[in-house]
Amino acid sequence: MKQTNQHITDLILQLQGVDVSKYDETFLNKSIQKRITETHCNSVQEYCALLEQKSNEGEYFLNSLHISYSEFFRNTLTYSALEHIVLPSIALQKRSTKQKEIRIWSAACAAGQESYSLAMLMEELKNGDCETIKYRIFATDQDQTQVIEAQKGQYTAEALNNLSLKRFNQWFTQLGNNYIVKQELKANIDFSVFDLFSEQLGCPPASIFGDFDLVVCANLLFYYKHEYQKMILEKTSGCRANGGYLICGETERDILIRHNFKEVFPQSAIFKK
Ligand SMILES: C[S@@+](CC[C@H](N)C(=O)[O-])C[C@H]1O[C@@H](n2cnc3c(N)ncnc32)[C@H](O)[C@@H]1O
Structure with missing residues (x-):
């Protein structure tokens, strides 16, 4: 072989x-x-x-x-922990340090399902008791075709199966046989092409200095050899804010554990270094 x-x-x-x-x-x-x-x-x-x-x-x-399969709210347990524990605790910490912006990097965003799922959670957080919090999601992928699709935010009904009816009604409008993400949800997401193996760039240029509270780097590590997984983990870790979280796919947890990341909640795929 x-x-x-x-x-x-x-x-x-x-x-x-x-x-x-x-x-x-x-x-x-x-x-x-x-x-x-x-x-x-x-x-x-x-x-x-x-x-x-x-x-x-x-x-x-x-x-x-180039495998670009993705889903909205892929990995239920991880998203549930994000929604109920991690994002509210980041918001609380921001409030106590008088910072206003939560910064998120969706580092292999494919056609946008992951970035829009994160944006929905952030909007729900704002509509709860964190209305003064602002957020910015930097959504990147190496594949320009995927980034264009993500910016479009247009999906088949089948692709939206994972969404609750409430989220579906709130964030999508029908366009022919498909559904398109509303502009309000797109407003806080910056899409761009970014190769995680770039030797020149440490983080997406649009984010200027990184400093991410949350980096989602999910379901791509397992396609690469160990030394390249290490390079991706170093890159995504290097631009996290102090105490920032790193999230992988639930089937990639062992890779992060091998690289001495500490899982914040058992089986959740949410890590800190
Ligand atoms: C299987 S999809 C996963 C999408 C999403 N993160 C998820 O969990 O559903 C893998 C994505 O990783 C992207 N990717 C693979 N290697 C990459 C690299 N070196 N830099 C940036 N993106 C990469 C691919 O283009 C593809 O869109």
Whole structure:
């Protein structure tokens, strides 16, 4: 498996100029096997020949590595802890230190489901007893197509299944067969393209200095090899405010525990360093 992956990794670098060696071996192998089946090749050798002959196969292969699946309020337990404990406690701490703004980074926002879920929680907090609190969400992804989709905020009815009726009615309007996020919910979110492996940038430029109370970096760590997971965790940790939280996907908890993060509530995927 290692040798096959290495050969294809070298070919992709040579033909497409993209280094895919940072991806986890098992994930890379599954993606290669999937493309072999989809292209009806009978062997890895045949697939390598195809990669060399058909210039667009390299692009198809790279696209197959970009998994952008997301959901509103994905990981119920985490969102419940955020709603009832973490966000109110950040708001309380802001109030006691006379700071007004809660700063959040949604670091792999895909088509916006995560960022809008966070914005709904913040709006509900403001409508409770924290009306003086302001918030800003910096929502980024490496994939420009996803960022454009996120800015649009347009979803199928099926994509909104996880939402309560109250949230659905409050924040969406119908547009043909789809539903679009209301402008009021978009108003406090800044969407931009940002690669977590960027060597030049430590945090999204729009945020200027980072200082995030909450960073959500969910459901992408497991696609990368250990050393690259470490790079992402260093980057997302480096721009948290003092005492800021880091949130991963619920299936990624072991990765953060391995990197000495402390889980704030058991099984919640909400961590502090
Ligand atoms: C499976 S989706 C998860 C989306 C969302 N965070 C969630 O939990 O539902 C993974 C996202 O991570 C993004 N991603 C992968 N590698 C990235 C990187 N190096 N920098 C920024 N975003 C990245 C992908 O483009 C994709 O939109």
